[in-house]
Amino acid sequence: MPIWKLSLMSWLHKKIADPLLQILKKGAEPRQLAFSTAVGIALGVFPIFGVTVFLCAVAIAILRERCHAPTIMLVNFVVTPLELSLVIPFLRLGESISGGAHFPLTKDALKLVATGQASSELLLAVLHALIGWFVASPFLFGTTYFVSFPCFKLLVQKFKPPASPKQSLDLDASDIKIKVRDL
Template identity: 65%
Template sequence: MAIWMSGLASWFNKKLIDPLLQIVKRGAEPKQLAFSTALGVTLGVFPICGVTVFLCGAAIALLGNRCHAPSVMLANFVATPIELSLMIPFLRLGEIISGGPHFPLTTDALKKVFTGQASRDVLLSIVHALLGWFVAAPFILGALYIAFLPCFKYLVHKFSSLPPSPKKPVYPQAEIKLKVRDV
């Protein structure tokens, strides 16, 4: 048992703690880290497996410097087990919102899915799960941002080796004068 626990602790440190500390030590802003992490988790719980990495990549490309790409991807990685556990709640939320039929999660329904007899029902359940996620995603993002912001403020203050980036430019724009040369 002790060997298994030490292996789990080693994996946890190597895959989660060390990358998080590297991110924090590089001097990113706590607000950017909180937003990026919340975005990564929110996209990471998207109810279709295998799509979350592409969603995170698209979000990083669209947001550019407004998000911190390593934080988004690390949060996406951490959210994978949560993704699997939230598929049913998203499905049920989508069914409630749309007023659609209840998709039965029984062994008979699973047999129909594997034999291809329930393809319309499966497609409808995927649409319901997506609807549930689309409705819940803004609330998840907002709640996680509010929860992560004080955590990242503390972590950046405690572990950052770089001074925080300045809020205002060092030289105000009024003082900057360009020299123009005639060639």
């Protein structure tokens, strides 16, 4: 196996698999994990770069104990490539919903943006992408929740922490005293 594949696998294990296993082993509720995953995906694909961490932090502050903060942030991190790939579909969806002009995605578009010649068109394109995200995000949220809930039920059962010794012993103080006297 090439070294780059080994290093990629090591990175994925360290950054994604290990944190997920830690979350599962802590004994979180499957509903809370599914809800947090859905929130993380819906906010993580927000079409403006660099804003998703702030949006997730605001959601965590608002939802408090109803969500699982590490899960939201982990999912936000994992869906970053999806965020990048959904900007154009959100833009086109927003354009079709609003009936707006088609933003040209040509090789000269970035040059026009950099020189400031496409500022009003770019702002309109961002607005269209936001409209597309606003319409699509409830569907992303619902689909993610209903798909991930059964998965988390199985995973939580598989990785639930073992019962503590205090829970497995059903003895009270009087039982212990009697056994000590009998010796």
